[in-house]
Amino acid sequence: MKKIGFIGLGTMGAPMAANLLKAGYEVTVYNRTASKCAPLVNQGAKQAASPKEAAASNDIVITMVSNDQSIEAVYDGSEGVLSGLKSGAIVIDCSTISPALVKQTAAKVQEREGSFLDAPVTGSSPAAIDGTLVFMIGGNADTLEKSRDLFEVMGKKILYMGPNGSGAVAKIAHNTIVGINNLALAEGFAIAAKSGLPVDSFLELVQLGSAGSKAAELKGRKIIEHDFTNQFSLALMLKDLKLASSLTDNSGIPAPMLNLAKSLFQAGQTEGYGDEDLSSVVKIYEAWIGQKIGDKQS
Amino acid sequence: MKKIGFIGLGTMGAPMAANLLKAGYEVTVYNRTASKCAPLVNQGAKQAASPKEAAASNDIVITMVSNDQSIEAVYDGSEGVLSGLKSGAIVIDCSTISPALVKQTAAKVQEREGSFLDAPVTGSSPAAIDGTLVFMIGGNADTLEKSRDLFEVMGKKILYMGPNGSGAVAKIAHNTIVGINNLALAEGFAIAAKSGLPVDSFLELVQLGSAGSKAAELKGRKIIEHDFTNQFSLALMLKDLKLASSLTDNSGIPAPMLNLAKSLFQAGQTEGYGDEDLSSVVKIYEAWIGQKIGDKQS
Amino acid sequence: MKKIGFIGLGTMGAPMAANLLKAGYEVTVYNRTASKCAPLVNQGAKQAASPKEAAASNDIVITMVSNDQSIEAVYDGSEGVLSGLKSGAIVIDCSTISPALVKQTAAKVQEREGSFLDAPVTGSSPAAIDGTLVFMIGGNADTLEKSRDLFEVMGKKILYMGPNGSGAVAKIAHNTIVGINNLALAEGFAIAAKSGLPVDSFLELVQLGSAGSKAAELKGRKIIEHDFTNQFSLALMLKDLKLASSLTDNSGIPAPMLNLAKSLFQAGQTEGYGDEDLSSVVKIYEAWIGQKIGDKQS
Amino acid sequence: MKKIGFIGLGTMGAPMAANLLKAGYEVTVYNRTASKCAPLVNQGAKQAASPKEAAASNDIVITMVSNDQSIEAVYDGSEGVLSGLKSGAIVIDCSTISPALVKQTAAKVQEREGSFLDAPVTGSSPAAIDGTLVFMIGGNADTLEKSRDLFEVMGKKILYMGPNGSGAVAKIAHNTIVGINNLALAEGFAIAAKSGLPVDSFLELVQLGSAGSKAAELKGRKIIEHDFTNQFSLALMLKDLKLASSLTDNSGIPAPMLNLAKSLFQAGQTEGYGDEDLSSVVKIYEAWIGQKIGDKQS
CATH class of the missing domain: 1.10.1040.10 (N-(1-d-carboxylethyl)-l-norvaline Dehydrogenase; domain 2)
Structure with missing residues (x-):
């Protein structure tokens, strides 16, 4: 079963991560305010001390944060996702950010020999809980196929929109x-x-x-x-x-x-x-x- | 059973009049292009030679035309609705016209001791055929009650909006x-x-x-x-x-x-x-x- | 010297009438609030008791009021300009009103065998005092020529814009x-x-x-x-x-x-x-x- | 007399540089298309082979280019203005660029112990020729005072607008x-x-x-x-x-x-x-x- 690092446990991220756990994935969670990890740890998640650590030992990394600034905080720096990324990893961002930042982030992931998808969602917190989100995906179509099972756990509809930035x-x-x-x-x-x-x-x-x-x-x-x-x-x-x-x-x-x-x-x-x-x-x-x-x- | 004069047999008016006939009302129809009356006459309608004649012997007059100019053509003049109106008659206009013209027309009807409703509709020709139009009504609430049975034949919903002009x-x-x-x-x-x-x-x-x-x-x-x-x-x-x-x-x-x-x-x-x-x-x-x-x- | 009826003695009208007086025209003034006539009477104007009277004995009638409603109040009715108009008179309105009302008013003046110009101005009260207004004129070009002397007294520039309504x-x-x-x-x-x-x-x-x-x-x-x-x-x-x-x-x-x-x-x-x-x-x-x-x- | 490096000899820059020459300043010019330097060299200017060289031996550097991209091309890199800048130099950009880039460029100049002014102009090419441009200045007020003589040669009006970015x-x-x-x-x-x-x-x-x-x-x-x-x-x-x-x-x-x-x-x-x-x-x-x-x- 795929191993997933999940970063960002807000009103959307927490139930998304919970659904992945329920579906049997191994999930390592990270959140800036660490206390939000507890409910997921109780459901079987591991807890990481940094985005880097959440990325380090996993095949797939999912981020769900609030804006461009948060993305930079989570991905960059010595404790960021990028510094911990495994070669061949798939990185999926579900936040709503600018297409320009999507492209920059995708390029950085590619430099690390990873593959990036921008995958923002529509649907509010109940849809995140029920696993009925709608995903619009930008990035490599093969990468989407390799991770489609995850999206199907979290959402009811997956719309492929084209290369990186298209989801945004x-x-x-x-x-x-x-x-x-x-x-x-x-x-x-x-x-x-x-x-x-x-x-x-x-x-x-x-x-x-x-x-x-x-x-x-x-x-x-x-x-x-x-x-x-x-x-x-x-x-x-x-x-x-x-x-x-x-x-x-x-x-x-x-x-x-x-x-x-x-x-x-x-x-x-x-x-x-x-x-x-x-x-x-x-x-x-x-x-x-x-x-x-x-x-x-x- | 009420006697109705119906003026204006376009793609909306013709099926509305047909539904009234089917429901058992006595309907007298008028249309500028007289040939459009034939199908309704075949269904049992009488045919009038002028708006005046369509109004003359009926308790209720319904008009369904295209714009402000048509309303004036149908209501005014020696062959117009107003010149033939019976005292106590109810006049219902289902066209979409300006609130100002609604108020003028309502005043003219009142001078003739009639009562006027502005009753535009939403819904296209299929809804007119099925009798599932939505009516929004402006005018006296009692007048609406006295004619509610007709609206229920032609539509699925009757929304009372206030005094004359409110429907428009x-x-x-x-x-x-x-x-x-x-x-x-x-x-x-x-x-x-x-x-x-x-x-x-x-x-x-x-x-x-x-x-x-x-x-x-x-x-x-x-x-x-x-x-x-x-x-x-x-x-x-x-x-x-x-x-x-x-x-x-x-x-x-x-x-x-x-x-x-x-x-x-x-x-x-x-x-x-x-x-x-x-x-x-x-x-x-x-x-x-x-x-x-x-x-x-x- | 031409005889002029001048109606409307506000901050613009009063100095315009005064300039006509100074230039030697016989001016009969009317204002709804009659007290505003006094300064002009002191300068030699006659005072009329109604718009009709201001129009009755004059070759030219000028109106300078605030809006469409005022125009109707001044022109229509038994005491209005139209009821007193001499055949062959020139009527000039300097107010800013709707082109539609200009055309209606021009038609009414023509029925009375008069000729109408719409002649709104730019320039504020000092320009009215100095006689340096700018006029934009709509109406018959011959009528403008017959009254050009008056405009030259009141303004510094006369721009002919075309048929009635063009000035507006x-x-x-x-x-x-x-x-x-x-x-x-x-x-x-x-x-x-x-x-x-x-x-x-x-x-x-x-x-x-x-x-x-x-x-x-x-x-x-x-x-x-x-x-x-x-x-x-x-x-x-x-x-x-x-x-x-x-x-x-x-x-x-x-x-x-x-x-x-x-x-x-x-x-x-x-x-x-x-x-x-x-x-x-x-x-x-x-x-x-x-x-x-x-x-x-x- | 101050020594000036002038970069960007388009329809605006060329006459501005010429005016500085006429006023007696020592001017070293640089332009991407080198042939545009010839007329100014004929008037006594020195010619630099790169932005770096134009900056290297001068007290003041002026840039006049077309947009954000050109600024980066001129300032950055091994042959850019910044790499040649003397400590204590004043750098003046007269282009119209984004306030964000102004602030970035000002910071880079300051790191090199220089002082930066954003000084866009209004006025077209004739005003550049006549020395009647209007300058709006952002940056340190003392820096403006130290270079005011140059602005007075090139323009008729110098408007101080506040810290860096204010000119933009x-x-x-x-x-x-x-x-x-x-x-x-x-x-x-x-x-x-x-x-x-x-x-x-x-x-x-x-x-x-x-x-x-x-x-x-x-x-x-x-x-x-x-x-x-x-x-x-x-x-x-x-x-x-x-x-x-x-x-x-x-x-x-x-x-x-x-x-x-x-x-x-x-x-x-x-x-x-x-x-x-x-x-x-x-x-x-x-x-x-x-x-x-x-x-x-x-």
């Missing part, structure tokens, strides 16, 4: 649509609420009609109830839209809707909503129309 | 979301295609992930296949976005995404795509990226 | 540029201030470089000093951008910058800046960057 | 305004032309009114004459707007107008106008309205 690009393009769809919903709600329509009925209409979207399904009722409990934060959405802006600038793609969406989420961030759910961007509109979407009409 | 506003706000979601899809596709991703897989990702939408479901595959057969035309979407722009200007609602969407669909119209499906707005992006979304990578 | 369109297109240039300045200032640059030096740079504009010249220093004393109000700018949005929608012109500018000025209006100078739109950016443009760095 | 930021914020003002002009022209106004008169109006700008002054007539001879290319403007987009993303400044402008210039680039003057962005609008701005109406 797919994630960014996907999230661009998410950001714009959420603004569409916010703007539609603003018109409805300011015009005195019953917003519950309006939401019902949206979901029955051709305006329907996952955004409406996941966030519509919460917006009416002013529940912005974080599922995917406005700050992370803004980060991804900035990655998309940079990507389209580099590729020479005019992307006016994306760029306007970026400006509006940036306005939300400056208003202090960064740590709330991305749907809190609707509060920009609530300030403009002078009422909450869910306010009952007198 | 709901439709406009709904279609604003439709327009923006379609642009989100187009822009996401442009990024994916220009970056060399397999767009089939990308579409699968969108539909599995939180970027999913009716727009992706209804148009995604067609965009890849460059099939822009008209289901709801770009010109009509542009018309509705202009109504929305005017509505938000009048109400003092900042609506930057709507206004940008309007500009992009206007660009599509100037490129000559007005009579194609609204999803053809993606061709703006295809020109920009220099390739079709569905082009295979070499 | 020119004004709207001009003000579209004004609105966008002011936002360009605001956004440039926001970048400079947030980056800690000395904004005085930045303004100097703008005016020396190719970024220079009347907006920078007229508003730059005032923005740094947070002086938003009304010269041309944000509400009026927003009104003109809405006219421009409607005009471009009707003409089928994609105008993305205009439409975004409209949304931003609308945001300014909802924030309560409508009665301040249009340059107060910069306060939207000040809220976003969390500092005033003119704040000294510590 | 000032240039980017300045050019953001230039880009938006040019789009404002294009959009105003589109409205005027499509509405059938005489565009010469409209341009006169713009320049007389509060819509006036350097953009209108420098480009207005050329747009009417469809003369897009390159003065400052659309591609360079797009590059600067991308720098500004990146800068505002990093600083957390919502900049919707800038981002939309970027998308429109990007569209111009994809249409193939990159090597024409930036004012050629108007051709986007000409395609949309189906006529050239300067077309005579029939």
Whole structure:
């Protein structure tokens, strides 16, 4: 059975590692805050003292961290993944990072005679627990085949997108649509609420009609109830839209809707909503129309 | 059983009138091009020679035409609905027109001692045939109750939105979301295609992930296949976005995404795509990226 | 010497009428608030009791009011300009109104056997006092020639733009540029201030470089000093951008910058800046960057 | 008299170096294409064989190249400026580059015990010849004082903007305004032309009114004459707007107008106008309205 080093035990990483353990893989875990390793050690994992150690004795290394900075912290330096990598190892990063950093990291792994996949996911923490994530993969197709069994344990769908960076690009393009769809919903709600329509009925209409979207399904009722409990934060959405802006600038793609969406989420961030759910961007509109979407009409 | 005058026998109006006939109502039909009356007369309808005559002997008048100009042609003048209206009649317009014209028309109906509902629909021709339209209603709630049986024959859902004009506003706000979601899809596709991703897989990702939408479901595959057969035309979407722009200007609602969407669909119209499906707005992006979304990578 | 009826004695109209008096014309004035007539009567004007009376005995009627509503109030009804118009009279409106209303009003004047010019101005109150306004004229070129002497008294430049409505369109297109240039300045200032640059030096740079504009010249220093004393109000700018949005929608012109500018000025209006100078739109950016443009760095 | 190494003899650099020679400085020149050194050698300059040699024996080194890539080519490597730098030398870069690269380069110069100024300019080639450039300076204020005499030879105005990077930021914020003002002009022209106004008169109006700008002054007539001879290319403007987009993303400044402008210039680039003057962005609008701005109406 393959031996896996798993680095990054947050709300996504911990259940992903747990599913690999359950499926019978030998898993060595590492997390910056070491205490998060305990539950997995109880389920049979070994614990490494550094990313290097997590990489050293394993065939496959998986990383699941939060952003470009974390990737550099985990891969580089004397205690980093790269310094411990075995020749022939497969390295899989499931984080959402910039395509440029993907390519740099892939090159470094290749220098060490390893093979790298960028494999970001969609799906939230319940999907990580249930093993129903969707993976979009960039990298060598053979490397994917050699590690397909792992992805099938962690996810329900594996979409191969092309060479290294393609997984990252797919994630960014996907999230661009998410950001714009959420603004569409916010703007539609603003018109409805300011015009005195019953917003519950309006939401019902949206979901029955051709305006329907996952955004409406996941966030519509919460917006009416002013529940912005974080599922995917406005700050992370803004980060991804900035990655998309940079990507389209580099590729020479005019992307006016994306760029306007970026400006509006940036306005939300400056208003202090960064740590709330991305749907809190609707509060920009609530300030403009002078009422909450869910306010009952007198 | 109620007696109904039904004016406007296009792809939506004809099946709506047919369903009323099937349900046992006495229906008198009128259409500008009289030949379209024949199939309904064969199913038992009477034929009127003018909108006035269609209104004259009936308790309820339903109109289903294409825009503000058609409404004025049907209601006003010596042969118009208004000149033939019985005291106490209920007048229902199912077209998508401006809230301002709704209010004017409602006032004219009231002068004639009638009662008016604006009742635009979502759902395309199959839903009109199956009697599964969604109605959003503006007007007096009692008038709606008195005519609810008709709506239940023609549709699966009746959403009451408030006083006259509210149905029209709901439709406009709904279609604003439709327009923006379609642009989100187009822009996401442009990024994916220009970056060399397999767009089939990308579409699968969108539909599995939180970027999913009716727009992706209804148009995604067609965009890849460059099939822009008209289901709801770009010109009509542009018309509705202009109504929305005017509505938000009048109400003092900042609506930057709507206004940008309007500009992009206007660009599509100037490129000559007005009579194609609204999803053809993606061709703006295809020109920009220099390739079709569905082009295979070499 | 021509006899002139002059209606509307605001900050622009009063000095314009005074210049006509000084040049020797017989001027009959009317203003809704009658007390504003006194200074002009002291300078030799006659006072009329209604727009009708101001029109009745004169060869030329000039109107200078604030918007579409005021035009209708002054022209229509039993005491309106139209009811008193002499056959062969020339009617000149110097207000900024919609091209549609210009055309309607011109048609009504023509029914009365008069001839109409739309003749909006640029230039503020000092230019009205000095007789250095710039006129943009729509209407019959012969009518312009017959009244050119009056324009030369009130202004320094007379630009003929074409048939009725062309003057109004020119004004709207001009003000579209004004609105966008002011936002360009605001956004440039926001970048400079947030980056800690000395904004005085930045303004100097703008005016020396190719970024220079009347907006920078007229508003730059005032923005740094947070002086938003009304010269041309944000509400009026927003009104003109809405006219421009409607005009471009009707003409089928994609105008993305205009439409975004409209949304931003609308945001300014909802924030309560409508009665301040249009340059107060910069306060939207000040809220976003969390500092005033003119704040000294510590 | 100070000894100066001058690197980069393009349309801007050559006359700047010539002015320094005329003022009596000892100048050693270097250019990648060595033949461009000849005219300056004829005027008394020495010629260096590499950036390193141009730096080696001089108190001050000035670089004037085209972009980030050129800077790295000139400064780094065994034949680069840095490898030849004298302790205590002042290094001045007059190119327009990213603030991030300014800071990196400044740090490298400081490691070599030199002092760095970012000193981009506004003004075109005639201003370089006349010595009337405007400099915006980032870096140590003392370093500026020590080299002020040189700037006074080359320019008419020296604006100190703050620590290293501030000169670059000032240039980017300045050019953001230039880009938006040019789009404002294009959009105003589109409205005027499509509405059938005489565009010469409209341009006169713009320049007389509060819509006036350097953009209108420098480009207005050329747009009417469809003369897009390159003065400052659309591609360079797009590059600067991308720098500004990146800068505002990093600083957390919502900049919707800038981002939309970027998308429109990007569209111009994809249409193939990159090597024409930036004012050629108007051709986007000409395609949309189906006529050239300067077309005579029939």
